[in-house]
């Protein structure tokens with residue numbers, strides 16, 4: 441619940457760019473989950489800055505949503521404000537092949553621009569759906585390559601108000617995450633160092649990565665990508681497959697028969713269906729191998745009563 445005074449302050453700041461009691465699951469790739477107290481879609485960095493400060497001041501919980509490609513929203517919905525970054529779409533490349541991107545820039549915008557300009561370094565991201573903010577926050581990557589390798593600097597809006605630039609020396613990119621962001625801050629932009637190459641070479645790399653995905657992942661079905669992180673020296677998908685769970689269904693969710701570390705929405709799935717499959721996969725792998733699978737997907741929202 442957002443108190444009336446806070447509601448008025450949000451409306452004064454964002455006008456029609458804030459909606460109350462709004463369904464949020466539809467803004468995620470799995471397409472499930474309940475409503476948020478409010479969804480805010482700021483259209484400038486200045487608005488993000490003011491919103492982050494307002495939520496901190498009014499003690500309203502704030503959750504950031506980029507493309508929603510690695511987020512599972514619980515059926516009972518989300519307390520507080522969900523900040524969508526999708527309108528922060530500025531993207532440019534400078535003379536030193538540095539790509540400057542606002543947080544809501546999508547993976548396809550980045551890929552298009554690097555293809556047009558023949559800039560190498562982020563081709564592996566072509567098949568990783570999401571926004572620049574999500575790539576940075578998740579340190580999205582593939583074995584041997586990750587977003588953090590290319591980050592020069594990021595800019596965040598902090599709960600104390602104002603913006604802060606953090607160079608790569610102040611950040612520690614870890615497996616599917618980044619350390620060094622001030623608590624409660626929101627990434628508003630990032631700078632990536634790329635390398636001059638040719639359009640043909642960049643295109644060939646992009647196509648190689650996309651082809652690998654087409655062969656190994658259920659890309660034509662709604663999912664949130666990898667469900668669990670790979671435990672050291674193991675592949676989560678292989679552990680789940682060896683536990684015999686490929687194809688297991690719960691309601692409208694299924695452990696993909698293409699790749700066992702994906703849960704796909706095969707009908708009218710609920711978040712509870714996906715969470716139950718996750719629980720069963722964890723229990724089976726624990727029983728069979730004594731390994732604890734840790735979720736990679738970010739689960740947000742109220743727990744069911």
Ligand SMILES: Cc1cc2nc3c(=O)[nH]c(=O)nc-3n(C[C@H](O)[C@H](O)[C@H](O)COP(=O)(O)OP(=O)(O)OC[C@H]3O[C@@H](n4cnc5c(N)ncnc54)[C@H](O)[C@@H]3O)c2cc1C
Nearest residue numbers: 506507508509510511570571573574575577580581627665
């Ligand atoms: C088919 C498919 C394949 C995938 N393959 C891969 C893969 O190969 N490798 C990989 O790493 N991932 C993969 N993913 C997962 C997903 O693409 C990445 O995690 C991506 O980085 C998510 O970006 P997003 O903007 O959608 O993040 P969201 O799902 O919106 O958010 C993810 C997390 O980042 C936080 N966040 C988002 N934006 C910001 C911001 N501006 N500031 C602060 N925090 C923020 C959110 O609060 C949340 O905790 C795949 C997903 C799908 C559906």
